Amino acid sequence: MILTYCYRIKPSLEQIVTMERWLELLRRHWNYALGQRLDWLNRTRSAIDRCSLVSEPIGEIPEPVNYYTQQAALKETKKLFPEYKKIYAETQQVNLQRLNKAWDRWRKPDASGKRGGRPRFKKPGELRSFVYPRVNSSKAGAHLVDGVLKLSRIGSIPVIMHRPLPVSEACPKGVGFILKQCTIVKKADGWYCCLSMKDDTVPELLPIDSVKSAVGIDVGLEKFLTTSNGEAVPIPQFYRKAQEKLAQAQRVMSRRVKGSNNWKKAKHKVALLHLHLTRCRKEFHYQVAHWLCSKYDLIAHENLNIKGLAKTKLAKSIHDAAWGAFLEILQVVAVKRGLLVQEVNPRGTSIECFNCGSRVKKSLSVRVHCCSSCNVKVDRDWNSGINILNRGLLAVGLPLNGCGKSIQDIEEQQVSFVNLRSPHHNL
Structure with a gap:
């Protein structure tokens, strides 16, 4: 299992200038390497017996361009541009590895036949992170000792250890997890180091026979989710509530001269607002996930086409x-606890009646499921949650037990809202 812990760091002004210069040089190298690959692709994409005089340039067919040829050319790059000698060598190699992964996702389809988008050229400021691939080893460029991160070519940086690094139970003498790599990230509110660590003691998934409690969840827009037990989590709508402040900040930025210092300050305020919204939403997601995993052994949800x-x-x-x-x-969260999460087909979960299975078609505006066959009247999302639970139990091979309540109890009971600890999202 790979875990990533993110800590805030406090670099000096000199170190900040150095790291920002590294990001700019790595961005330029990314763009140059991507241009090499696209040029090679344009020159070699036509058949040998025909050539388009419009879209493909005429000339000698270049040598194949891949990660290994571009990595070998780093020596020549450092001779032509001595500034690249100041960057840690493995950091430059990881930059090319990132480009190679993005290229392969675009050119090679995955098991389902889907491909990623074409890698893009990065504008100034778009590259916000660089990586030290080894930590706390003999030849590593990053060492974390007693809350101080020592980076090669940069120096020692204090780390705010707001939570201790985890300790593996399988390792003797209290030795922690194996640190794999360190990523330095520039965010709107400062600099961070993301430490990736490996733990071989992955908890085994709970056997199917040991499942004692199961639940089906139906996500929505009126309520964030509704469980098959009739519990619902209200949707916080972080972005909707912050739209006015975001619009005001963006209006101020649009009135500034692009590229000026005042424009940069206004842009920074917009970035801080978006970062705050992202963190509030992520905290809310973790609260709901831990709440579900603390109550149920099996969680079934729809395999939605969200795109x-x-x-x-x-x-x-x-x-x-x-x-x-x-x-x-x-x-x-479920994998860390050894619990089961099952995807089910979402087709018809809102239409089918959980009691008799008849199909009751209704529009999105109709929020109550009324079945004319068995006269069941229940909340639409609750009905979907029970259907999702039944499909999840069938998928793993467990007997159907509905939500553990009688039809009369379901009809009489209203959907109850769960009060989770709300994150500090006042803007």
């Missing part, structure tokens, strides 16, 4: 809820 849903008129609300980020966090 497709985000292209509708509800795109802003869907992005504000961030279902995809929440489901990823839920999966991570």
Whole structure:
């Protein structure tokens, strides 16, 4: 298992200038290496017996360009541009490895046949991180000792250890996890170091026979999620509530002369607002995920096409809820605890009646499920949660038990809202 802990660091002004210069040089090298690959692709994409005089230049066919040829050319780059000698060598290699991964995601489809987008050229300020691939080893460029991070070519930087590094139970004498790499990240409110660590003692998933409690969750926009037990989590709508302040800050930025110091200050305020919203939303997702994992052994959810849903008129609300980020966090929290998370087919979960299985078609504005066959009347999201639970139990091979309540109890009981500890999101 790979864990990543993020800590704030306090570099000096001289170190900040050095790191910002590194980011700019690495950005230029990224753009040059990407241009090499795209030029090679344009020159070699036509068949040998035909050539387009419009889109492909005429000339000698260049040698293949890949990670190894570009890494070998680093020596020549340092001769032509001596500034690159000041950058830690492995950091430059990791920069090329990142480009190679982005290139392979674009050129090579995955198991499902999907490919990523084409790598882009980065504008000034868009590259915000660089990596030391080894930590606390004999030939490492980064060493973390007693709350001080020593980086090669940069120096010692104090680290705010707001939480201690985890200690592995399997390691003798209280030795912690194995530190793998250190990523230095520039954010709107300062600099951070992200320490990735490896733990081989991954908890085993709970056996199916040992599952004592299961739940199905239905995510939505009226309520963030509704469980098959009739519990609902209200949706916080962080972005919606901060729209006025964001619009005001962006209006101020648009009135400044682009590139001026006042424009940079206004841009920084907008970035701080967006960073605060992101952190509030992430904290809320972790609270809900831990609440679910503390109560249930098996959690079933819909395998939604969130990208497709985000292209509708509800795109802003869907992005504000961030279902995809929440489901990823839920999966991570469940794996750490050894619990089970099961995806189910979302087709028809809102239409089918949980009691008799008949299909009751209704629009999104209808929030109550009324079945004409069995006369069941229940909240629409609650009905979906029970159907999701039943599909999840079938997927793992467990008998159906609904939500553990009788139909009369379900009809009489209203959806109850869960009061979680709300994050500090006052803007």
